[in-house]
């Protein structure tokens with residue numbers, strides 16, 4: 048596995064179909080866009096060798112201000128909540144906590160769970176941000192710039208009256224210091240990639256490889272500088288067995304089996320033909336609880352020049368019980384479900400985030 052570090056050099060515009068003449072970007076670099084940008088630079092034989100006969104997978108890269116950090120930026124799961132009045136993770140904000148384990152414990156006791164602010168105990172709302180996004184929470188690093196241009200008449204090849212397109216891309220945020228001096232806030236996108244060595248060696252890690260990704264590339268958008276390095280799992284992720292043990296003790300102290308959470312680092316695409324309701328259907332594990340959201344997995348097939356098939360995809364957290372510790376070991380940082388070559392279904396077991404940010408007010 049490799050870690051991909053992306054520096055934007057122009058505004059970036061990804062995903063999201065246009066609404067009329069208006070189109071805005073997703074807040075991350077989709078792995079499929081990276082894959083497409085690299086594939087388009089290869090000749091047909093190299094493409095077949097690296098992408099069809101071998102596994103070359105790029106996962107989504109999420110925004111962060113500090114690429115050196117030894118944790119991976121990723122979406123907060125849907126169980127993350129923040130204060131309704133002072134939302135966010137900034138200095139004056141009331142912070143973020145996770146409700147997954149607390150709401151499971153309430154569910155077991157048949158009690159109604161009400162999420163509250165970690166600081167003032169007032170009501171809470173769900174939090175949309177990036178874990179390890181930097182000083183703040185990732186999404187607040189992003190600034191959006193809007194460009195409008197005139198449509199060209201296809202018939203007459205001249206500007207057409209009343210035909211304007213607006214494109215909203217991601218750029219670095221600019222902050223002013225006390226003296227009014229403006230400075231760009233550092234912005235990177237960091238994600239994982241599962242690549243054959245030959246492909247990894249094509250990257251220029253000294254200066255960064257220049258690639259063009261996303262939409263509007265002919266109109267001054269999409270240039271990025273990419274470096275990759277071998278991925279060493281953060282220390283906090285490594286002691287998997289201990290984390291599972293702690294979780295089992297916390298949630299079901301008398302259980303002879305192992306309890307573990309399974310989080311989607313990238314959305315999981317269920318197979319519509321087998322009708323699977325959760326990622327471990329048919330495996331020796333019992334689903335106890337889940338908290339998920341669905342979104343559409345869609346995209347553009349660069350080689351075919353056609354839209355790809357769209358699927359519903361699921362992101363969030365699942366809690367399982369199993370008698371098989373080998374299963375837990377095998378699942379950590381593995382991929383499940385459909386569309387794996389496009390980077391879907393990357394999983395992490397017992398994300399330490401859930402226990403670290405839980406409420407601690409619920410008596411287990």
Ligand SMILES: [Zn+2]
Pocket residue numbers: 130131132133141164165166167168169
């Ligand atoms: Zn509060």
